[in-house]
Amino acid sequence: MPTSDGGGITASGVRSQRWTDAFASKSAERFGTAFADDVVLEGTTLSRPVEGREQVMRVMGTASGIYESLLFTHEATSGPRTYLEWEATALGGLHLRGVTILIRDRSGQVVRAAIHHRPLGAALRFSTELRKRLTGAVDPGYFYEGDGGTTGRG
Numbered sequence: 001m002p003t004s005d006g007g008g009i010t011a012s013g014v015r016s017q018r019w020t021d022a023f024a025s026k027s028a029e030r031f032g033t034a035f036a037d038d039v040v041l042e043g044t045t046l047s048r049p050v051e052g053r054e055q056v057m058r059v060m061g062t063a064s065g066i067y068e069s070l071l072f073t074h075e076a077t078s079g080p081r082t083y084l085e086w087e088a089t090a091l092g093g094l095h096l097r098g099v100t101i102l103i104r105d106r107s108g109q110v111v112r113a114a115i116h117h118r119p120l121g122a123a124l125r126f127s128t129e130l131r132k133r134l135t136g137a138v139d140p141g142y143f144y145e146g147d148g149g150t151t152g153r154g
Helices: 020-023 028-032 053-066 120-133
Strands: 037-044 067-078 079-089 094-106 111-117
Touching: 020 028, 020 053, 020 067, 020 079, 020 120, 028 053, 053 067, 053 120, 079 120, 094 120, 111 120
Parallel strands: 037 111
Antiparallel strands: 067 079, 079 094, 094 111
16 A cells, blocks of 8 residues: 555555654654643553553553554544554564544644554553553553453453
8 A cells, every 4th residue: 555644654545643653753752742631542452541641652652662564544534533544563473453543622632542453362462562561650450461361440
């Protein structure tokens, strides 16, 4: 699929934006420029929502570094919501697909992001890797712990 702007990670027809640019740079700080102070991150790799710019920046900066390749393939916008479909590889060639839903406030800042990975096994491996990489920086209860299940309290 041909790519356009956005650091080579957006397909033709997908706009380069602060969100996609942050993934291209794999920078927590770049994600921070897209977020409102009270941003909420939800996802299939999380046992409960992560809240606040600093915490969400840490998670997203780390998560973006796990991807070996990432391509945003389709985009749709309806009012304050943007839907981005994507394909990725991570963790030694593990294939993932998903959709991200971004909700923006009137100033264009992301106030809520929901990231849905599939298939389930890949999502669980991704969550386990996030837990490992964020040890000491983010409560491990946000992530899948491996064979033992989740430690989050939903």
